[in-house]
Amino acid sequence: MNRFILPVVVFLALAGLLYVGVRHSPNKSTMVSALLGKPAPVIELPVLGDPTRTFNSRELAGRPWVINVWGTWCGECRVEHETLLAIAKQNRVPLVGLNWKDDDEAAQQWLTQLGNPYSVVAADREGRSAIDFGVYGAPETFFIDADGLVQYRHVGAMTTEVWEREFLSRLPKAAMP
């Protein structure tokens, strides 16, 4: 009888769903940015170490750029630092640092000691810009295209593999000035 087949069928469909669920990495649901395809929030924050200067993200309008959220309290940030330095050396695209809920002195010391891959670092004392970007943990890195739209968010330590696959691939073929 047809209706007795129903339980098996429903169960196998459910099993399929669970299979897909296990295959996706844990917490995948929270990794896709809500801002994809939308304009990146404007950042207007003091520059780290230089209270007279302000960083305004509107300066970067018209070209692609990358923002990396980090903090000295963040272990994974330390892990990705080498990669970021290597990426900065390539000089393909401006790398902006967003120093999230950190101590100015500690952050500056960190950069002096370990090297500074950022073209500029904005100090987000109160975490408001991070919230605007939908950041929920560090490190996170965003790719913003020439039209000012967020195209990709990477959650976790940056690796050369991810950089090439998701960030470099989104740059126009012409090299950046």
Added chain:
Amino acid sequence: MIPELGQFALVLALLLSGAQAYFGLWGAHRANPRFMAVVRPAVAGHFVLVSTAMAVLIYAFVNFDFSVLYVASNSNSALPTFYRVAALWGAHEGSLLLWGWILALWTLAVAMFSRNLPPSFASRVIGVLGIVSFCFLLFTLYTSNPFERLPVEQIPADGRDLNPVLQDPALAIHPPLLYTGYVGFAVAFAFACAAMLEGKLDQAWARWTRPWTTLAWCFLSVGIALGSWWAYYELGWGGYWFWDPVENASFMPWLVGTALIHSLAVTEKRGLFKSWTLLLAILAFSLSLLGTFLVRSGVLVSVHSFAADPERGMFILAFLVLMIGGALTLYSWRAPLLKSPAGFDGISREAFLLYNNIALVLAALVVFIGTLAPLVNDALGMQSISVGPGWFTRTFPFIALALVVLVSIGIHSAWKRGKLSDSRRRLGIGLVVALVVGLAISLGAYGPGKWLSIIGVVLGVWVIVSSLFDPIDRLRRRLSLSRAVIGMTIAHLGLGVCVIAISTVESYTIERDVALGAGETVALGRYAYRFDSLQPIEGPNYDGVRAQVTVLRDGKPLTVLHPEKRNYWVQRSTMTEAGIHSRWNMDLFAALGEDLQGGRWSVRAQLRPLIDYVWLAAGLMALGGGIAASDRRYRARQAAEAAATANTGTAEAT
């Protein structure tokens, strides 16, 4: 050397469970008595071996054997002995071993108490249980070996300690009782599979299956209640249910289990609902397995899940597909043959039990949807969502209250023909008493509240009153009450108490989160909490502070609460111990938040009316189930005597 013995014991147990499965099922299929005779000794051996493994692990814990990875990860030299033993089931690998041991225990019980069953049937039941054991042991040995050793150079000087959240007496009993319930549904599952393999399902089958199922249900009820109570006093929120995926994972089998024990009643009495009962038996255990999967695979995020591991998730999923897919395929083949010609009225007892079943399964479905929805959206590439308490509290209560109404009316109904008109008086009185007492308890004692809660209280009273009519009537007529009736009544009283308690707590709790300094007070209705002082404390593996909070009623001191904040050294984590004083009609609850400096602390102060009755109610339900399961029908010797008396034509007063 000794931990390897434990692993070896598990390997042998794996082989024996394989033998159990093979000889049990093939022996029954071929009606080979010699094969079937292997089964019981195999079960005994299996139990001894798994017990040995448990003993070995306990030994490793008690003797601080940090060369065993699991012990090193979950124990510490400063951990008290009691917790060193309980730490056995504090994390994934050990809890799986506990699962396996409890399964071996249930199987042993079935083997011991099944001598009055036809041999081929009993063999099949034990054979199916053997398959389940085999899969679980395979999973344990392959992916979650508790006896894994660290290489000599990596053996730590001291262990990483048991998670401080678990360092509580409730850890000793909550998981074992909960698992006894969860795993117990495997027995009903095995009975169902045996019936399907046999190609026969009759009223005798229902009579055999009922006590096992009811007993598992009792344990699950108590297990869930303990978990809720533990969350309440240990985790410091003062909440008792969070609709967290892990909680839901145990609640779903409970709901379906309740439907199952009621459906079995109809199958035993009237030979009806056979295929439905089969399906429920498969479904209950499936939900237990699904719960195991959800908690350990990392597909869902929860406060209490074990460390997520996709590899383990895949294994359990494969296990699920094999067992449940197999059982449901059997079902699709055998169920169409189970037809019954019996009839019943729309308002008969059978009908009400049908409605009750539909409501319970619907309730389980609601919990299921809410728990898995985020997963579904992700898997189908839709936008990610969260489903939290706000969704559950807007959906579940309606079904629960509908169910309560069904119980209050249906309890009066007679088999086959209903005859509810005879019970018009009882229904009327019941409703009136419910309204009067219910409104007195809610609006009268507490004042204005949520309308849904007030309805809940009234309906809860209605169930209680309705359940008492028949027993009281029988007692007045000097008729005896069978244990089945007593058990049923107590369990339904438990349901009523539970509904009243939950409705009251949800509407009339008073909660204030405030910053308090020495001498400062926070008011909660007639009561006030005064933060007196703070003193340092030290325990075997922690230090911290202990506050003195005096509770005043109408300005006069009533009692003192002692909430604590503890820092556990090894894992460097902080735990909150709530200060709770239970009165007959409420709990006075205080918990420390954080040190706000300057001698001030943030404090959570709560008044929880009737909250203890939520857990008491679960206890009542379990008690009722236990009494009903011990009814003379199920006890072999007495059943034989009863059958003999019936044969000679002597009528029996019920």
Added chain:
Amino acid sequence: MKRLVFLLLVVSGAAFAVDTTTMPTPELQQRYETLTHELRCMQCMNNSIADSPVGLASDLRRDVKELLQAGKTDAEIRAYMVQRYGNVILFTPPMSGSSAWVWILPAVAAVAGLLVGVRIVRRRARLVDQDDSVVDSEEKAP
């Protein structure tokens, strides 16, 4: 795949926080408490921002407080959060869009259950007179 660890701000193992924020009026206080219990702490395991001890949660609570004081409605505040974090930050899924099914399915199931019940009962009620099995109508034992 390397597991990603984010719970770095969480120093204490205590899984909950006591939020002592007070709003200027009881009405705002009520709205504040409701909203902070409805918003999920994105960094935690299934906690609301009201109950979570992590820094992100207190930042989000601050935002809720400021938005309330600026006169925003509950819907506007939720929209503010969803704009940044997606629907996943709402503990109660919206009734429209990709989560509409979560609300609709239980209702559909309830109706289906009712229809199934009615159908079965009708069929059995027709059989009652043909059914000559003897049943003790006094008996209430399960």
